[in-house]
Amino acid sequence: MTAARDLFLVANSTDELGGVTAWTHQMARLFTSAGHRVHVIGVHESDLKMPVPQAPGYPVTSLYERHPPTPDPPRGARRLSVPARRRESRRIAAKKRAVAALESILGPARPGSVVVVTQVWPMEWLREMDTSHLTVIGMSHESFAYSRACHRYRWIKRHYPHVDRWLALTQEDADIWTAEGLNNVDFMPNALAHLPAVPSPRTEKTVCSIGRLADQKGVDMLLDTWAKVAPFRADWQLHMYGAGADETQLRRQCTELGLDTSVRWLGRTDDVPGALANSSVFVQSSRGEGFPLALMEAMASAVPCAAFDCAPGVREIVRDGEDGLLAPLGDLDALADRLLRLTGNPRLRDTMGERARANVQRFSEERILELWEELFALLER
Incomplete structure (x- = not known):
């Protein structure tokens, strides 16, 4: 019998069409069925949505109603136009509100609570609050090669050395990330969501x-x-x-x-x-x-x-x-x-x-x- 825990699954979005959303709700259901207290948190609500459980059996929270704005290029406040400075001020204020909302959920968590960050982007908010009472696990749902070819490589190198453990999807990628200098890497495969009782007859062309x-x-x-x-x-x-x-x-x-x-x-x-x-x-x-x-x-x-x-x-x-x-x-x-x-x-x-x-x-x-x-x-x- 495993000990019941508070588990928080933090993703880019809780309803975006795609495999990470499907994985998030699959694991929330599994963890709930195992007796854990699960809360699914997304940075924002998505425009391109996928069907998610109407009554999932666990709370679901989005920090923003839509994708938050990205920071203006760091050229120095004096060089930004007045409209740009106003946009940046609104962005910073909205981010503070989002961090406060996240802290109101994670702050009261019981000892032994675990935060699973399913994608690296939410670390931008998580690292602005005190998580010393939490076990933080970071994840990447893409291969090393795909991360290496885009900005997420830099984000992983910036944020994931600070988590208790970060998980690639395969041993092969975990070894590559270890060679990149991260010493807290492990791996965790995804789970098969469904085994149909009757397989395809493979008769249709x-x-x-x-x-x-x-x-x-x-x-x-x-x-x-x-x-x-x-x-x-x-x-x-x-x-x-x-x-x-x-x-x-x-x-x-x-x-x-x-x-x-x-x-x-x-x-x-x-x-x-x-x-x-x-x-x-x-x-x-x-x-x-x-x-x-x-x-x-x-x-x-x-x-x-x-x-x-x-x-x-x-x-x-x-x-x-x-x-x-x-x-x-x-x-x-x-x-x-x-x-x-x-x-x-x-x-x-x-x-x-x-x-x-x-x-x-x-x-x-x-x-x-x-x-x-x-x-x-x-x-x-």
Whole structure:
């Protein structure tokens, strides 16, 4: 029997469409079911929302109603225009109010309470308050390579040396961050959210993609890849589930490639298991990932996957050649080859699909919850 704790999950947003939001509410539900007192906190409410539980069984708080403004460039107050100085003054005042709201939640927390910062950005607010009575765990839900290529690398180097433990998603990335000079790094895989009672029969001639229509997800590369596949698979369709800012230009690209008859744009879905049950192959074309939940859900449905090997989390989940097929990142010909192999060989689909369903259960919610409890106990010593 584990000790009940106050657990605070602090994210960029509590309702933004994407995998981190899904993970946050999945873990809040798991921790609550284990007897912990959970509070989910987001920096801001999101414009592009995903469905979240209407009555989740734990409090959910946003510090801002919308994305807070970014600071003006640090050029010195005397060089800023009067409107810019006023904007900056309003931003600072709003941030003080947000820090006070966060402190009103975390300040009264019981001894042994844990704050899990699911993305590094909220540390900008957390570090402005006293957290000496709390255990703080930082996380990154993307690969080292993807963080290294953007501003989040600097944020991690600035903020995460100060937390009690910070978690990458794989041992491979944890080792890289340790080599970068951080001595408090560990890793924690994501948990498989759902194991359907009945796997996909893999009888529909459908390839499924699930993800935001944004640059990171590489949907533009997927369309270029499908243009190489479609002439050889005239009776197959690519079903695109997702929404995002790039939808208009992606649909235009689809038309320009002559794919309108073989690509269906199905929007966001609240029924991922249902989408996968009607699919025979899953494809992931991301430029960068962490430990992708959609990939695990496809495998749990016994749908074999073709994916770019874009992150350690992808090759941790998919055992290439055993339960799925990986292609080098950005190699459209290689990804097309993997899709042609899976769509053209029912026996290969069935064999890899059944292996995928069996293998992915090593990331069961029960097992991942055990790992979290072990970590909490370790940090309390």
